[in-house]
Amino acid sequence: MAEQGPALTVRDSDGALLTRVPLPAAEFAVSYRNSVYGTVAEERYHVRDGGRFGLVELAADQLAVLEEYYAVPGPVRAAPGGDRRRWVARPRDHPVFGELAIAATALGERTLHVPGHAPVPLPPLVTDEVTVVLDVEE
Numbered sequence: 001m002a003e004q005g006p007a008l009t010v011r012d013s014d015g016a017l018l019t020r021v022p023l024p025a026a027e028f029a030v031s032y033r034n035s036v037y038g039t040v041a042e043e044r045y046h047v048r049d050g051g052r053f054g055l056v057e058l059a060a061d062q063l064a065v066l067e068e069y070y071a072v073p074g075p076v077r078a079a080p081g082g083d084r085r086r087w088v089a090r091p092r093d094h095p096v097f098g099e100l101a102i103a104a105t106a107l108g109e110r111t112l113h114v115p116g117h118a119p120v121p122l123p124p125l126v127t128d129e130v131t132v133v134l135d136v137e138e
Contacts, residue, residue, distance in 0.1 A: 005022060005023070006022075006136055007020045007022045007137055008020070008023055009136075009137050010122065010133070011133045012126065012132060013129050013132075018126070018132065020137075021112060021117055024114075024116045025115045027044065027046050027047065028044075028047070028112060029059075029113040030042065031110070032109060032111070033108055033109045035107070037062050037064060039060065040060070041058070041060040041066075041069075041070075042058070042085055043057075043058060047136050048096065051098065051135065051136040052096050052097065052098055054096040056090075056091075056094065057090060058070055058088065058091050059083065059087065060087050062086075062087075063086075066089045070092070071092060072089040097134075098135070099133050100133065100135075101132070103130050103132075104122035104125065105123060112134075
């Protein structure tokens with residue numbers, strides 16, 4: 001029986017389904033190794049009506065990633081206890097996406113984080129193509 005409810009899907013550039021992760025909460029994150037600083041950063045999203053999702057928070061292991069690379073407009077805060085990262089901040093802009101194409105290279109180590117599920121590394125899902133498309137589907 002197919003799982004019901006919204007799920008985060010990852011498809012290749014031809015639309016083939018690579019993985020589907022149920023969304024028990026209206027949130028997910030994508031972490032990656034920042035090529036400038038060499039440390040892990042994370043973009044956190046909130047799921048909206050109609051399968052859209054918006055960027056709501058940035059997080060990083062290194063303060064400079066948020067202050068310099070992202071140039072966040074407000075203060076960077078220490079992450080709360082139990083967070084995967086050391087620092088968090090609100091993004092300069094809050095873009096909303098219907099889908100999001102990202103590179104799934106071994107160098108970038110992009111990984112999906114969905115509450116209640118093990119992290120899903122994206123590079124092992126791809127072979128020839130490195131671009132994957134994230135989408136929230138019912």
